[in-house]
Amino acid sequence: MSDPSDAHILAAARLLRDGGLVAFPTETVYGLGANALDPLAVAGIFELKGRPRFDPLIVHLDTADLLPTVADLTAIPTAIGGELIEKLVERFWPGPLTLVLPKADAVPGIVTSDLPTVAVRVPDHPIARRLIRAAGVPVAAPSANRFGRTSPTTAQHVADSFADQSPLILDGGPCRVGVESTVLSLIESRPRLLRPGGVAVEELEEITGPIERALTSSESENTPASSPGMLASHYAPQTPLRLSDEAAPHPDSDRRCGLLAWRPTTTAGEFAALELLSSSGDLREAAANLFAAIRRLDQAGLDLIIATTPPPHGLGLAIQDRLSRAAAR
Ligand code: TXA
Numbered sequence: 001m002s003d004p005s006d007a008h009i010l011a012a013a014r015l016l017r018d019g020g021l022v023a024f025p026t027e028t029v030y031g032l033g034a035n036a037l038d039p040l041a042v043a044g045i046f047e048l049k050g051r052p053r054f055d056p057l058i059v060h061l062d063t064a065d066l067l068p069t070v071a072d073l074t075a076i077p078t079a080i081g082g083e084l085i086e087k088l089v090e091r092f093w094p095g096p097l098t099l100v101l102p103k104a105d106a107v108p109g110i111v112t113s114d115l116p117t118v119a120v121r122v123p124d125h126p127i128a129r130r131l132i133r134a135a136g137v138p139v140a141a142p143s144a145n146r147f148g149r150t151s152p153t154t155a156q157h158v159a160d161s162f163a164d165q166s167p168l169i170l171d172g173g174p175c176r177v178g179v180e181s182t183v184l185s186l187i188e189s190r191p192r193l194l195r196p197g198g199v200a201v202e203e204l205e206e207i208t209g210p211i212e213r214a215l216t217s218s219e220s221e222n223t224p225a226s227s228p229g230m231l232a233s234h235y236a237p238q239t240p241l242r243l244s245d246e247a248a249p250h251p252d253s254d255r256r257c258g259l260l261a262w263r264p265t266t267t268a269g270e271f272a273a274l275e276l277l278s279s280s281g282d283l284r285e286a287a288a289n290l291f292a293a294i295r296r297l298d299q300a301g302l303d304l305i306i307a308t309t310p311p312p313h314g315l316g317l318a319i320q321d322r323l324s325r326a327a328a329r
């Protein structure tokens, strides 16, 4: 795979400016982008994904300097303060951190599901940033998959998700991080984690101090979610998936079980199929391999996928979150 040429990027940027959709690589997962300032173009994202309108989108910029064009930095709670935002931006952008901030008037309501806030990030991927820069507009983009399904970490995954409805796809090879960005809300008196992701919470806390943790998916089922897209059931393969502390196949031996193991286990041989996410038990490597492994197991004709639970620190928190949502029905 060779990188898209400048001409290819320019053509994609023109398509974005003309109201079209472009799928592009980021360091986390592939995004399905539209001009964030064009409500009709953004409507096309919801339509193609089959995504409910109450689930707001992340706005992508090519540089942090443009943050004031989409966020109202004068409306940040004084308990948070502009300085904290500067520090976070300085340390983590470009990168897999999304900040939820008061919205600027220029951002249409369809992007934010009519919330007074906007989610923003600067992706750490040269193709994403070349595309956004060439388009000259902020780009609203969710993950480039059908709603509720596994996120794409290769161009082929995007093509598989949309089949004959496929948008233009810029191919940047496999995504380096492999799980979506960490979503941090800065609209209350203390920072709140809305979604664990590519930046570990421990790393954020070095700068912010203690962060309120997100509700687990089962807790958030019964309370109004502070992030409307945080649904209990998400990332779901067609094959039932179950989280387990022990890598033992289902006792009913008629059922073909696959194992999704974040690190090596001695019982791997008892399963009909195996995906090992990291042979050294490295949580970053496991995160990078997670979604492609779920897709492969989903195509292996299994009755059940058993996933071993990673520890809840570093990237393990994001892996655990995605696995428990994939397991929820
Ligand atoms: O890594 C990523 O974040 C990828 C790449 C493409 O950038 N994007 C992504 O987008 O994962 P999506 O749409 O799959 O997830 C966006 C999440 C949802 O959980 C949504 O509810 C939340 O961000 N979100 C967006 N705007 C929000 C807002 N104003 N307030 C609270 N949550 C928001």
Ligand code: MG
Pocket: 142, 143, 151
């Ligand atoms: Mg998504």
